[in-house]
Amino acid sequence: MAVPAGTMAIAPTAAPAQTGKGKAKSRRRRFKIADMRILTQVFGLIFGNAMLIGLPLFGTSNILRHIYLPNASTKFFIYAPTYATLYKVQDTVFSGWNSSYIDLLVPLLIFVTLTIPLGRVWCAWLCPLGLPQDLLTRLRRRLGVRHLEIAPHHADFIHSLKYLGLAVIVFYTFALGAPFFDLKRMWNALPVPYEQFDPNRALYTYLQMAVGLAPPSTHVPIMSVLVTILFIGTCFAARRFWCHLCPQGAMMSLFNKTAFVRLRKDPDKCTHCRICYRVCPMEILNVYEQRGSSDVSSEKCVHCYNCVDNCPEDGCLSVELLGKKVVESKYRCQCDESGVRT
Amino acid sequence: MKDASGGAQRVQRYMNRELAEGAAAHRDRIREAAAAQAQKHIAAMKALARPKAMEYFDEMSDHFGTRAEELRKFKEAGGKVIGSLCYFAPAEIVAAFGAVPVRFCSGVYEAVHPANDLLGDAGLCPLVKSTLGLKMSGASPILELCDLVIVPTPCDAKLKLGEILQDMVDVHLMNMPAVKTTEAGRQSWIGEIKGLVAMLEKRFGQKLRPHMLKKSIQTYQRAQAAWRRFSALRKNGAIWGRDALLVAQLTFFDDIPRWTQNVQKLCDELEGRGPVAPDAARVMLGGSPIIWPNWKVPLLIEESGGIIIADELCSGSRTMYDPVVVEEWTLDGMLVALAERYMMPCTCPSFSPNLEREQNMLGKIRESGAEGMVFHVLRGCHLNSLDATKASRTLREQRIPMLKVESEYDEGDLEQVRTRVEAFIEMIKARRESSG
Numbered sequence: 001m002a003v004p005a006g007t008m009a010i011a012p013t014a015a016p017a018q019t020g021k022g023k024a025k026s027r028r029r030r031f032k033i034a035d036m037r038i039l040t041q042v043f044g045l046i047f048g049n050a051m052l053i054g055l056p057l058f059g060t061s062n063i064l065r066h067i068y069l070p071n072a073s074t075k076f077f078i079y080a081p082t083y084a085t086l087y088k089v090q091d092t093v094f095s096g097w098n099s100s101y102i103d104l105l106v107p108l109l110i111f112v113t114l115t116i117p118l119g120r121v122w123c124a125w126l127c128p129l130g131l132p133q134d135l136l137t138r139l140r141r142r143l144g145v146r147h148l149e150i151a152p153h154h155a156d157f158i159h160s161l162k163y164l165g166l167a168v169i170v171f172y173t174f175a176l177g178a179p180f181f182d183l184k185r186m187w188n189a190l191p192v193p194y195e196q197f198d199p200n201r202a203l204y205t206y207l208q209m210a211v212g213l214a215p216p217s218t219h220v221p222i223m224s225v226l227v228t229i230l231f232i233g234t235c236f237a238a239r240r241f242w243c244h245l246c247p248q249g250a251m252m253s254l255f256n257k258t259a260f261v262r263l264r265k266d267p268d269k270c271t272h273c274r275i276c277y278r279v280c281p282m283e284i285l286n287v288y289e290q291r292g293s294s295d296v297s298s299e300k301c302v303h304c305y306n307c308v309d310n311c312p313e314d315g316c317l318s319v320e321l322l323g324k325k326v327v328e329s330k331y332r333c334q335c336d337e338s339g340v341r342t
Numbered sequence: 343m344k345d346a347s348g349g350a351q352r353v354q355r356y357m358n359r360e361l362a363e364g365a366a367a368h369r370d371r372i373r374e375a376a377a378a379q380a381q382k383h384i385a386a387m388k389a390l391a392r393p394k395a396m397e398y399f400d401e402m403s404d405h406f407g408t409r410a411e412e413l414r415k416f417k418e419a420g421g422k423v424i425g426s427l428c429y430f431a432p433a434e435i436v437a438a439f440g441a442v443p444v445r446f447c448s449g450v451y452e453a454v455h456p457a458n459d460l461l462g463d464a465g466l467c468p469l470v471k472s473t474l475g476l477k478m479s480g481a482s483p484i485l486e487l488c489d490l491v492i493v494p495t496p497c498d499a500k501l502k503l504g505e506i507l508q509d510m511v512d513v514h515l516m517n518m519p520a521v522k523t524t525e526a527g528r529q530s531w532i533g534e535i536k537g538l539v540a541m542l543e544k545r546f547g548q549k550l551r552p553h554m555l556k557k558s559i560q561t562y563q564r565a566q567a568a569w570r571r572f573s574a575l576r577k578n579g580a581i582w583g584r585d586a587l588l589v590a591q592l593t594f595f596d597d598i599p600r601w602t603q604n605v606q607k608l609c610d611e612l613e614g615r616g617p618v619a620p621d622a623a624r625v626m627l628g629g630s631p632i633i634w635p636n637w638k639v640p641l642l643i644e645e646s647g648g649i650i651i652a653d654e655l656c657s658g659s660r661t662m663y664d665p666v667v668v669e670e671w672t673l674d675g676m677l678v679a680l681a682e683r684y685m686m687p688c689t690c691p692s693f694s695p696n697l698e699r700e701q702n703m704l705g706k707i708r709e710s711g712a713e714g715m716v717f718h719v720l721r722g723c724h725l726n727s728l729d730a731t732k733a734s735r736t737l738r739e740q741r742i743p744m745l746k747v748e749s750e751y752d753e754g755d756l757e758q759v760r761t762r763v764e765a766f767i768e769m770i771k772a773r774r775e776s777s778g
Contacts, residue, residue, distance in 0.1 A: 141670055141671065141672075144552065144671070144672050145672070146670050146672040146674045146675050147670065151525065152525075267701065268701060268704060268705040268708060269705050269709070270701065270705075271664065271686075271687035271698065271702055272686055272687055272697075272698045272701075273664055273667075273682065273683065273686045273687035274682050274686040274687075275667045275682070278667075278669055278678070278679070278682065279667070279669045291697060291701065310667050310669070312664065312665045312667060331570055331665070333563055333564060333566070333567035333665070334560075334563050334665070334666075334667060334668065335560050335563050335564050335567070
């Protein structure tokens, strides 16, 4: 641990030569991660996981249909050739009693293959529910409405609800399908739960109807409409509130702490200014509080990297993929981005 | 308590006519001594190569010169000048109302005497005594222009200084939490910031609108960006530390947009330049604030063959280093961002557990490549004296040499301090040779 005195003393003399004129400027990160994310999300919405125009591009492919995505892509996107794992899990849990749930194996294997490397990266970068949340947050800021500050212990409680939600969904579906529960009567009232209140369903079906992608007669369950209204409402009160509760997020969170994508912090460079905590939509305190370990990855993190984006210390926070640094924090004057020249 | 200009009688608990007359008698002497002290230091600084753009800062450093005249005119035209006693009072908020924030801390040696007449030997730090003396005697025209002084209370000395100042000027005290790791402490500070806004709103008869605060925050953000650029150049040794400290110092009084411009100009000039003293021992300076014209320690270090390439002084780097990062530009969002900026990253010894301080000190030493640390303690500044002990432990573990320098506000200890600093610098250079 102790750095030999010699290296401490001698290293600096080399430092002045490194920071020449051009180098200091070229090293400056010009783009904002938040903007990159919006771009990726729009791209993902159109061509990727949500596949608004997926079918015309790829056609109905049997193989593609079975590559279930870990994030909240709904089964009800008209042109989406594939959909989220949770739907597949529900369907197989419901119908799998007779086949001993053997059909669960493939979707879960695909899920694990996609989630072990990336964790919840899907949430902030590709999920079709992330984009509306981010855009509505921008709108909320424009309107000058401040979000609610959720205290860390409350946030922890809300975060834990997602696991409860996931457990309830899986258990209820299991109970529906398992003969000894004899819940067939419930089938009419609430068939397969997540389909009914997925905010995606109402959000995008109406959008698709509006632009003529979906026939106007498409059925949207009333629950989904209500949840969507709630979903939009929360965007004006809290940041990425749905991500706190999302059952698909809960599934991914199981692998988030061990994902190949890591958030790292150089505790020596940290000034404990608390900015990372203030800008974190998931209210993760650890990034701010951590003083010892360099790994500040969290089970709750959706990998939006607002913290890396806003950290004013060069190289203090960084994102690593398999030990390779992808991006790191860099001081920048906030005035630059609001269009005011220095 | 009415505005001083209203002529209302103040309740005086500390001051009386005798003291006021005694202090007033000091006025001219303090002015002369302060001017002499400043001129002597400027001359010493000019003795070595320095950038041309420093001329601006030399000119502005004069408490009685250009800037005082500007502020006097500003006030005559109906402007408000608001003093503050510490780093913690957010200048952005004062500036948002169109008032000019001025930091009150003083480094004038001679001004200690009127305060001693009042306090006796109170064992208070000379910075506080000098500030009090300056106000008692009315020697500094800039301080006389302040209608109100905002006094955050990080330490006992500032707390009581705020109390005593109430005999002479309107004072707004801000309670500083000593523990910043708790949510309650943070909330209390945010409450103080909001209280400050409410008080200023009442005083100015004007509501604080988000756009006013946003504009003001952006002005300071630009200043912070300039300071960051400057710090990087300074780290390379392109400028003497005493000049760099003077640049930081002027954020106390100067017009911030103009200061920013001049810092950028200075950076343009320094860009691409090599170190001014390649062989000098690279030193980091920390500890008690060093307020112009108390330039004793920086000059001693740099005259003894060292160069101050980084500092963690609340009168130096800390003034502009940490940026305000606003996520939400609502009034509330901005005030929270401001409150956190002034409290969270601050390494003032008034906080406990002040783990940031050691960590930042080490971080800065590594980043700047400093070879040793000089920890300056003003005699009577107990908090920094205690932190010096802690710092010496931490630095010893990392095998970084540290020198604790205790000093008063006079030149009596000059030679004694010089001997110690010289020995320290020699030691650093010897280490360099033995290891490389």
